[in-house]
Amino acid sequence: MIAELQALDRRWLFLSMALAIVLPLLFPIGMEFSVSPMVRAIFDEVESLPPKSTVMISVDYDPAAQPELEPFTRGLVRHVLSRGCRLVFVTLWDKAPPIVLSILREVVDGEYVRGRGYFEGEPHPDYSYGDDYVFLGFKEGKQIVINGMGQNFRQMWPTDWRGTALDDLPVMESIQTLRDFRLIVSSGAGAPGPREYVQQVVARHGLRFAAASTAVSVTDLTPYYPNQIFGLVGGMRGSAEYEQLLGYAGQGTAGLNVLTFGQLLTIGAILLGNVLYFLGLLRARRRR
Amino acid sequence: MRTAIPMAVTFFLGIFMILEFFIPAGSVRTAVSLFQEWGLVLASAAFVLGAINVIQVNIPKIRRREPDWEYKVVLLIAALAMAFVGLLGGREKHTTSVDSTLFELSQAYSREAFEFLYLHVFAPANSTMFSLLAFFIASAAFRAFRARNLEASLMLITAVVVMLGVIPVGEWLWSGMPELTDWILNYANNAGRRAILVGAALGGVATGLRVILGLERSHLGGERH
Numbered sequence: 001m002i003a004e005l006q007a008l009d010r011r012w013l014f015l016s017m018a019l020a021i022v023l024p025l026l027f028p029i030g031m032e033f034s035v036s037p038m039v040r041a042i043f044d045e046v047e048s049l050p051p052k053s054t055v056m057i058s059v060d061y062d063p064a065a066q067p068e069l070e071p072f073t074r075g076l077v078r079h080v081l082s083r084g085c086r087l088v089f090v091t092l093w094d095k096a097p098p099i100v101l102s103i104l105r106e107v108v109d110g111e112y113v114r115g116r117g118y119f120e121g122e123p124h125p126d127y128s129y130g131d132d133y134v135f136l137g138f139k140e141g142k143q144i145v146i147n148g149m150g151q152n153f154r155q156m157w158p159t160d161w162r163g164t165a166l167d168d169l170p171v172m173e174s175i176q177t178l179r180d181f182r183l184i185v186s187s188g189a190g191a192p193g194p195r196e197y198v199q200q201v202v203a204r205h206g207l208r209f210a211a212a213s214t215a216v217s218v219t220d221l222t223p224y225y226p227n228q229i230f231g232l233v234g235g236m237r238g239s240a241e242y243e244q245l246l247g248y249a250g251q252g253t254a255g256l257n258v259l260t261f262g263q264l265l266t267i268g269a270i271l272l273g274n275v276l277y278f279l280g281l282l283r284a285r286r287r288r
Numbered sequence: 289m290r291t292a293i294p295m296a297v298t299f300f301l302g303i304f305m306i307l308e309f310f311i312p313a314g315s316v317r318t319a320v321s322l323f324q325e326w327g328l329v330l331a332s333a334a335f336v337l338g339a340i341n342v343i344q345v346n347i348p349k350i351r352r353r354e355p356d357w358e359y360k361v362v363l364l365i366a367a368l369a370m371a372f373v374g375l376l377g378g379r380e381k382h383t384t385s386v387d388s389t390l391f392e393l394s395q396a397y398s399r400e401a402f403e404f405l406y407l408h409v410f411a412p413a414n415s416t417m418f419s420l421l422a423f424f425i426a427s428a429a430f431r432a433f434r435a436r437n438l439e440a441s442l443m444l445i446t447a448v449v450v451m452l453g454v455i456p457v458g459e460w461l462w463s464g465m466p467e468l469t470d471w472i473l474n475y476a477n478n479a480g481r482r483a484i485l486v487g488a489a490l491g492g493v494a495t496g497l498r499v500i501l502g503l504e505r506s507h508l509g510g511e512r513h
Binding site: 010013014017018032033037066098141145151219234235237256259262263265266270272277 | 309317320321325327328331332334403406407410411412414415417418422423425427429430431432433434435448451452454456457459460470473474477478481482485
């Protein structure tokens, strides 16, 4: 029996994991969870933003990290918009521009401007591209770009993603360096991302900086919390916590359901593997 | 001479970039901006070099019909198709009308094709690769994560606590689980991480100085002194 279990065909584990992922998506369970101080710090900071202040969001992830980071990014955009602030999007990842454009199309224009979804019944037709929000596009250069943004923002991004000069965009009129942003958030899945912002510009220019990262990268960023990074959202759990603070259950909360069952299965696999390992050792000792 | 000029350039730029950190004068900042622009041009040129490299590496293998050469054909076709629609489509979402020129029409359709390829080919493929981790982690957890000695046992217990701490079930089992997880991350983890960070930073400074002073020449194809 023990030998049979030890030689368990791994396809059974794959099947179990598939069920642990799919079933919670089909039949979501609502479990309560607390909000960590790292996530609450970002929420409180956005709550304290004066209207019309400008926030920069650096979207530094690809489709692989979208399930973990996108719920937070969209939640943050909704939150910043609800405070009546201006938004500037940039990306240092070549695979991210279509992701940013979908956020602009679905959240900024689709929800906030037209009064749908999170902003149901509260349209803001005056909130327009160029005047209140802008996407500057992707720039290759990694740390050089981040460093340059700290020194001369306009030199690094002379135009937006469409090729319109920054001087022709009212939303950018007060922005010369990164210091001119009231808040900077990097939602990043690796390098270049939050760590590079910290190393290149945050301490040097005294920026108010928060970050979001995939769960696997959180331990890389916690050494910078709370001095260089005042708030940190980690993976699916962090995204779900932010959604809870905003008062809705979105993709992050749905993802946390999946994460719960996936983690339980993994913990179960670890325990079962170790029980079998020790039973096997005991058996071998008895035989001797 | 082959290494003397690159070493002189490295020395001059390296020293300058260190000094500019401490000299906030306008002229220094202007020069730094210029160097950063050069850096951006070089970084962007690396994309072109990368594309050339992919072609150079794969075409001979396809010609020789090496193992899995069919996949390399797919790679090249996919790379060329993406580059073609991306370059032709441009940045702007183009609209078409009766008066549209052939070029404008091709731009509009290329943009659509780029979006289609990104959303329906690249994004699912990219996500699938990452998603496979969940299955392999479950399998590895069962087969490899064993409490064979004290260190492995400590790691195993810590991993289980952190995994429970990030899911609501952990909190349901014991209300102090998230705090315990935070403690592990903020103290045990940070102590080790910060030590590694400081060590790596000092190593970076030492290596940087060796490169600037010409003691480290391996990047120029030379030897260490």
